Amino acid sequence: MSARAILVVGGGISGITAAVEAAEAGRQVVLIEKSPFLGGRVTRTHLYFPKLCPPACGLEINYKRIRNNPAITVLTQAELESLAGTPGSYQATVKIAPRFVTSACTACGACAEACPAERPDDFNYGLKKTKAAYIPAANAFPPLYAIDRPACPNGCRACVDACRYGAIDLDQPVERRTFDVAAVIAATGWAPYDAAKIDNLGFGRHPNVVTNVIMERMAARDGPTGGRILRPSDGRPPRSVVFVQCAGSRDDNHLPYCSAVCCAASLKQATYVRTECPEADVSIFYIDIRAGGRLEDFYARVAADDCIKLIKGKVAKVEAAEDGDLLVTAEDALQGRKRSHRASLVVLATGIVPQSGGLPAGFVRDEFQFLPGAGGRAGLYSAGCVRRPEEVMASVQDATGAALEAIQDVVRGAVHG
Ligand SMILES: Cc1cc2nc3c(=O)[nH]c(=O)nc-3n(C[C@H](O)[C@H](O)[C@H](O)COP(=O)(O)OP(=O)(O)OC[C@H]3O[C@@H](n4cnc5c(N)ncnc54)[C@H](O)[C@@H]3O)c2cc1C
Numbered sequence: 001m002s003a004r005a006i007l008v009v010g011g012g013i014s015g016i017t018a019a020v021e022a023a024e025a026g027r028q029v030v031l032i033e034k035s036p037f038l039g040g041r042v043t044r045t046h047l048y049f050p051k052l053c054p055p056a057c058g059l060e061i062n063y064k065r066i067r068n069n070p071a072i073t074v075l076t077q078a079e080l081e082s083l084a085g086t087p088g089s090y091q092a093t094v095k096i097a098p099r100f101v102t103s104a105c106t107a108c109g110a111c112a113e114a115c116p117a118e119r120p121d122d123f124n125y126g127l128k129k130t131k132a133a134y135i136p137a138a139n140a141f142p143p144l145y146a147i148d149r150p151a152c153p154n155g156c157r158a159c160v161d162a163c164r165y166g167a168i169d170l171d172q173p174v175e176r177r178t179f180d181v182a183a184v185i186a187a188t189g190w191a192p193y194d195a196a197k198i199d200n201l202g203f204g205r206h207p208n209v210v211t212n213v214i215m216e217r218m219a220a221r222d223g224p225t226g227g228r229i230l231r232p233s234d235g236r237p238p239r240s241v242v243f244v245q246c247a248g249s250r251d252d253n254h255l256p257y258c259s260a261v262c263c264a265a266s267l268k269q270a271t272y273v274r275t276e277c278p279e280a281d282v283s284i285f286y287i288d289i290r291a292g293g294r295l296e297d298f299y300a301r302v303a304a305d306d307c308i309k310l311i312k313g314k315v316a317k318v319e320a321a322e323d324g325d326l327l328v329t330a331e332d333a334l335q336g337r338k339r340s341h342r343a344s345l346v347v348l349a350t351g352i353v354p355q356s357g358g359l360p361a362g363f364v365r366d367e368f369q370f371l372p373g374a375g376g377r378a379g380l381y382s383a384g385c386v387r388r389p390e391e392v393m394a395s396v397q398d399a400t401g402a403a404l405e406a407i408q409d410v411v412r413g414a415v416h417g
Helices: 013-024 040-044 055-067 110-114 158-162 212-219 262-276 295-303 392-416
Strands: 005-009 029-033 072-076 078-086 089-096 118-120 129-131 175-186 190-192 209-211 240-247 281-286 308-312 315-320 326-332 337-343 345-350 352-354 380-382
Touching (some): 005 013, 005 078, 005 392, 013 029, 013 040, 013 055, 013 072, 029 078, 029 089, 040 212, 078 175, 110 129, 110 158, 212 262, 212 345, 240 262, 240 326, 240 337, 262 281, 262 295, 262 345, 295 308, 308 326, 326 345, 380 392
Parallel strands (some): 005 175, 029 072, 175 380, 240 281, 240 345, 281 308
Antiparallel strands (some): 078 089, 089 175, 190 352, 315 326, 326 337
16 A cells, blocks of 8 residues: 555545545545445435435445546545554555454345344344344445354354355454555444434333434435334334434533534435325424525425425424324514424434544544544545535545545655645
């Protein structure tokens, strides 16, 4: 690996973009991802706003760009353990957790069929289980199974015996590799805000209160319900669905900032409900609808549907009603009165929390733990939702910019180094 290489931490859409842009401009790139697959949160999304197309096509194009470019080294289940050196000349030590499945895997699934143990399916936010030998995501890249060793029964070797390709190595050790790199791009993304912390909205107490990320999985064909939007309590289609905007965001007790994507995400999810459950009525309670720029047309299109009501008012509480239903109490800001609304399913539009925890201290963090930029320290860059909450198109533009800045470091290093 050349000392002029670029390290990208985080293999979501931002990290993938930064990696392919830098590599296609002629740089060596190491892309590390802590989970067993690339794609990040986008792989868990049913459709993209505003076009409402499946994210799999865009991801597949990027995977092809990676496959076709020998300048990119992809390491999954990998995290940056330490970073020594100075801008333009870093030594990055990467810790790679064992997958227990080698590249000889053909993803035939025989290991999962033979496996007797189960684990919660984290890809689907625990809504179902997978075998301990599992494919981490539909269309996973790399297309390899993984073994969740802590979930395996003592001494079990059923997957090893079932694999005709000798692709399972239950003794695979942890590996460490050190790379000389000129610059590091952090693209570690976001996690959903923990809705259980918003006590008045009932998540965790009432099964029919779900979050927006759960709704993405419920609507997805490869999700736990096969794409059917059903109430968790009884598996029946909902008659009325309420979306609660700013569930945590723009709230000093939770996330004081706007998470930027939740309004467009709920408008989009309202269309999921209208497609899947055409009889259901949909209400979106909001403080302000923030769907600017190219999202304005999308907002207008969704708002024109008579079965989708947009109600300006902050939800005060969600309580249990009869038959598993919920009573949503909100202030109607335009009519200046309190209103109660019965719903059979409530979706909390929870916000975006930056995932900057596992990164070296040299990255400058703001008060909310976002990485706003290099902060004067050349050599360390950020892109995507770890920089600020943003949609996919903005993340891609951001990542392309970060790749350019990193390349400038490489070039400067070549001139001065
Ligand atoms: C409910 C919802 C629906 C949405 N729908 C849309 C939509 O329809 N259209 C749209 O444009 N946008 C949508 N978005 C926004 C979209 O999800 C983000 O723009 C996108 O995920 C940003 O990608 P990212 O790569 O920055 O972050 P992520 O997708 O979070 O990817 C980050 C990656 O980094 C990895 N990682 C984290 N920490 C480490 C570490 N320490 N070391 C190594 N790897 C690490 C993670 O495992 C992950 O793979 C939606 C958001 C929400 C909340």
